[in-house]
Amino acid sequence: MIPGLQAIRLQELRALAAPRVWSIEGNLEELASLTPVRGSISAEHQGNVLEVKGKVSTIVTLCCDRCLNEFNQNLAFDTDELIWLEDNAEETNNSTGVSMLNGIDNLVECIDPLGSFDPERWVFEQLSLQLPVVNHCGEDCPGPPLAKKKQPNQILEHEPQNEAPIDPRWAALRKLNSS
Ligand SMILES: [Zn+2]
Structure with missing residues (x-):
C-alpha cells in the first residue's frame, strides 16, 4: 500500500470541483519493484467522465525468457485517460442515451458514479500494461542455459x-x- 493512496468516492471528487492530486512514492503490493514507484496522478470529475492523468515510473526485476537470468527493466507511463461514469440502472430510464452509452462502453473503461476511484489500483493497472509480453534481457543475452x-x-x-x-x-x- 502506498501511503495516502486510499480510494476516494466519486461524489467527493465531484464536490471538489477541481482535480485531486496524489503524489506517489512507495511500493505496490501486487507488483514488486526494485525502486519505489514514484510520480504523481490526478483525477478530475467532469460530470459524466473522470479525467485521470498520471506520470509514474519505477524499476522492476524480471526473469529473461531465454537465458533465465534476472534483469532490471524500467517501467513508466505518462497517461491521460477518460473514465466514463455510467450508472447501469439509469440506462433503462434514458432510452435515447442507451445506444450511445453502449457504444462508448466498448471503447473506454467505466465506473459507477456512486462508486469510488482507487488511485493505487489505477497506477497498478497502468504499470502492468507496460510490462513486456516477452521478457528479454537485451542485446547481450547469452541465450538458453547449457x-x-x-x-x-x-x-x-x-x-x-x-x-x-x-x-x-x-x-x-x-x-x-x-x-
Ligand atoms: Zn537473457
Whole structure:
C-alpha cells in the first residue's frame, strides 16, 4: 500500500470541483519493484467522465525468457485517460442515451458514479500494461542455459549397464549420438 493512496468516492471528487492530486512514492503490493514507484496522478470529475492523468515510473526485476537470468527493466507511463461514469440502472430510464452509452462502453473503461476511484489500483493497472509480453534481457543475452549440451552425455554414461537387450535400431542411434 502506498501511503495516502486510499480510494476516494466519486461524489467527493465531484464536490471538489477541481482535480485531486496524489503524489506517489512507495511500493505496490501486487507488483514488486526494485525502486519505489514514484510520480504523481490526478483525477478530475467532469460530470459524466473522470479525467485521470498520471506520470509514474519505477524499476522492476524480471526473469529473461531465454537465458533465465534476472534483469532490471524500467517501467513508466505518462497517461491521460477518460473514465466514463455510467450508472447501469439509469440506462433503462434514458432510452435515447442507451445506444450511445453502449457504444462508448466498448471503447473506454467505466465506473459507477456512486462508486469510488482507487488511485493505487489505477497506477497498478497502468504499470502492468507496460510490462513486456516477452521478457528479454537485451542485446547481450547469452541465450538458453547449457542444459541442452550436458544432458545427452549424462544419459550415455549410465545407459549401457542398465539396459540389457539393445534394439539394433537403438544401437545405431546411439552410435550416431556418440560420434
Ligand atoms: Zn537473457
